[in-house]
Amino acid sequence: MKVLIGSGRLASMLLSVLEKDESTYVFGRNEQTVDSLLRQVDFAKKATVQNLSEAKVLFLCLPKEGYNDFFSHYLKLLRKDVTIYHMATAVMKKEVEQFAGGLRIVPLKLVGHAKVTKANKAGLFVLPPSCEKEMTHLKRWFPSMKIELTGEEMALLANQLGTEAAIKMSMNLTEKMKAHKIPDSLIKQTFDQTVHGVIDAYQANDLGGFAKRIVEQQKKGEDLDEDG
Known part of the structure; x- marks a missing residue:
């Protein structure tokens, strides 16, 4: 039982x-x-x-x-x-x-x-x-x-880091989209599909051309920061 x-x-x-x-x-x-x-x-x-x-x-x-x-x-x-x-x-x-x-x-x-x-x-x-x-x-x-x-400490850490990243990203993205006066319906759709779809594609190494260019830009930015 x-x-x-x-x-x-x-x-x-x-x-x-x-x-x-x-x-x-x-x-x-x-x-x-x-x-x-x-x-x-x-x-x-x-x-x-x-x-x-x-x-x-x-x-x-x-x-x-x-x-x-x-x-x-x-x-x-x-x-x-x-x-x-x-x-x-x-x-x-x-x-x-x-x-x-x-x-x-x-x-x-x-x-x-x-x-x-x-x-x-x-x-x-x-x-x-x-x-x-x-x-x-x-x-x-x-x-x-x-x-x-x-x-179990690894489960806690993974959940903490994932939650923190998701909250920060969500708050930052919402703020930016509202600053551009993007309608709420488009903001919701971005979270419902764009964000989920891009994350899934990134994990599957199946990004489109636009997303791949953003990845390269991010990598270059990280290199610059590390070099001072």
């Missing part, structure tokens, strides 16, 4: 890429959000406290501030042999172990964005090298997900 703890973005994403299994449950203290989430799938069920106490696998889909609350309420109910996958990017394994009373904690971190992973029904998880034996189960449960064996 697998139980997803929480009913927000992470839980919704997991259900979108999880194999259909009748032994999958969702547990949350907000019954309305749990019910709303379960209406999106046809295989998961609402978990009771009894289900929680019987589960061999838990996926903690909680924000950082929800960990202490969950364990303080339910730790004594959990099986001693339960495996707990914790997924909050900014929470490290050592922090979770302070709440978990010696239970097995396995970091499982999404590199990317939960909403995009759900839409694509594919993405990338990071699993520590020391947890390689969990790989077989995870590949079976999440057949469309890639799994990289590396430290």
Whole structure:
């Protein structure tokens, strides 16, 4: 029996890429959000406290501030042999172990964005090298997900750098386009298609002529900066 703890973005994403299994449950203290989430799938069920106490696998889909609350309420109910996958990017394994009373904690971190992973029904998880034996189960449960064996710190850093770059680019681009009095509809379309399309093409080494010239200009500019 697998139980997803929480009913927000992470839980919704997991259900979108999880194999259909009748032994999958969702547990949350907000019954309305749990019910709303379960209406999106046809295989998961609402978990009771009894289900929680019987589960061999838990996926903690909680924000950082929800960990202490969950364990303080339910730790004594959990099986001693339960495996707990914790997924909050900014929470490290050592922090979770302070709440978990010696239970097995396995970091499982999404590199990317939960909403995009759900839409694509594919993405990338990071699993520590020391947890390689969990790989077989995870590949079976999440057949469309890639799994990289590396430290959870790398997942945090990748997500932090990516988020920072995306926010800076978005704010800068919006400011420039508004300065040129470009209509909002064109700004939205630029973000929806141009930005995504160029980034995908850059990663695939499939840029058009105009984009290639910009790359060369950027490289020359970087060389000048490095030379002083």
